[in-house]
Amino acid sequence: MKNVTVTAPGKLLLMGDHAVVYGRPCLVTAVSERMSVCVEQSPDGQLHFDMPEHVDTRFVSRALETARAHWRLPISDITIRTASQFSGNVGLGSSAAVTVGMIAALREYLGKKDSLKTLFTLSYRTILDVQGKGSGFDAAAALFGGTLYFVTAGKTIEPLSVNNMRLIVGFTGVKADTVTLVREVEEKMKAQPERVNRIYDAIAKLVEEAKPKMVEGDWERVGKLMDFNQEYLRDLGVSSEKLESLIAASKKAGAWGAKLSGAGGGDCMIALVSDDKQPAVQEAITQAGGQVIHISPNAQGARIEP
Numbered sequence: 614m615k616n617v618t619v620t621a622p623g624k625l626l627l628m629g630d631h632a633v634v635y636g637r638p639c640l641v642t643a644v645s646e647r648m649s650v651c652v653e654q655s656p657d658g659q660l661h662f663d664m665p666e667h668v669d670t671r672f673v674s675r676a677l678e679t680a681r682a683h684w685r686l687p688i689s690d691i692t693i694r695t696a697s698q699f700s701g702n703v704g705l706g707s708s709a710a711v712t713v714g715m716i717a718a719l720r721e722y723l724g725k726k727d728s729l730k731t732l733f734t735l736s737y738r739t740i741l742d743v744q745g746k747g748s749g750f751d752a753a754a755a756l757f758g759g760t761l762y763f764v765t766a767g768k769t770i771e772p773l774s775v776n777n778m779r780l781i782v783g784f785t786g787v788k789a790d791t792v793t794l795v796r797e798v799e800e801k802m803k804a805q806p807e808r809v810n811r812i813y814d815a816i817a818k819l820v821e822e823a824k825p826k827m828v829e830g831d832w833e834r835v836g837k838l839m840d841f842n843q844e845y846l847r848d849l850g851v852s853s854e855k856l857e858s859l860i861a862a863s864k865k866a867g868a869w870g871a872k873l874s875g876a877g878g879g880d881c882m883i884a885l886v887s888d889d890k891q892p893a894v895q896e897a898i899t900q901a902g903g904q905v906i907h908i909s910p911n912a913q914g915a916r917i918e919p
């Protein structure tokens with residue numbers, strides 16, 4: 614029986630959170646946790662889903678609808694199996710990874726030749742259909758991998774050559790509701806457009822400065838820029854007490870910089886560290902009540918597995 618398996622990575626938003634929903638750039642890295650999607654011909658000619666783990670089935674079903682419409686095919690005789698290598702639902706982008714995995718696996722299964730840019734568009738459309746709002750940075754990270762400079766809706770997707778970036782990830786223990794947070798920020802934008810746009814312009818400046826500094830490996834400066842970014846996110850009202858305490862603990866333990874990553878409200882914070890400070894920062898996050906999630910950045914994008 615014909616079958617195709619694709620895996621796609623999760624992501625960490627390094628800088629530019631929220632601002633990237635409103636036309637500004639962000640920096641994102643793909644991480645070593647992956648989602649696997651296998652598409653195979655069903656022996657009984659029927660459609661089957663086999664999704665035993667914490668996979669959001671809405672994204673899988675919607676991706677199938679997107680693929681049907683795009684390739685004008687019924688695609689109704691396959692079995693779709695998903696498996697998650699993510700350590701939990703902690704905001705590392707499992708929904709975008711499963712969406713990209715589905716779209717990429719279906720292209721391969723159907724023998725289509727669509728470009729990566731088209732796969733991005735299909736994945737992003739799927740995510741918007743399910744959650745209503747979002748910049749698409751997570752789909753870009755899952756598809757292209759590595760570390761990217763990304764502008765809203767994929768207007769720019771630029772791979773950056775980044776080496777030796779050491780990140781510690783601390784989970785707050787609180788699952789953030791990204792859609793609700795993005796809507797709350799949307800309300801703030803409606804109520805105080807000048808203030809929020811000022812914050813976003815300032816964040817965009819930090820991202821523009823961090824981009825070459827990351828390529829140069831000037832981690833001390835990147836850390837400072839992350840700290841400034843966190844101050845603006847705090848101003849925007851998307852940080853939380855728990856995020857702040859993990860961030861403060863990692864800074865005290867010698868991190869170059871630390872901030873929330875993603876929508877805020879919970880999920881994860883990230884700390885940028887030197888090799889020698891790594892153990893101390895991990896210990897500090899744990900002591901402050903966080904859970905260290907062991908990932909490495911700059912992971913490979915979606916790939917067909919043998």
Ligand code: MEV
Nearest residue numbers: 630631747748749875876
């Ligand atoms: C959520 O992980 C990050 C946001 O910037 C939303 C998005 O870019 O889609 C808040």
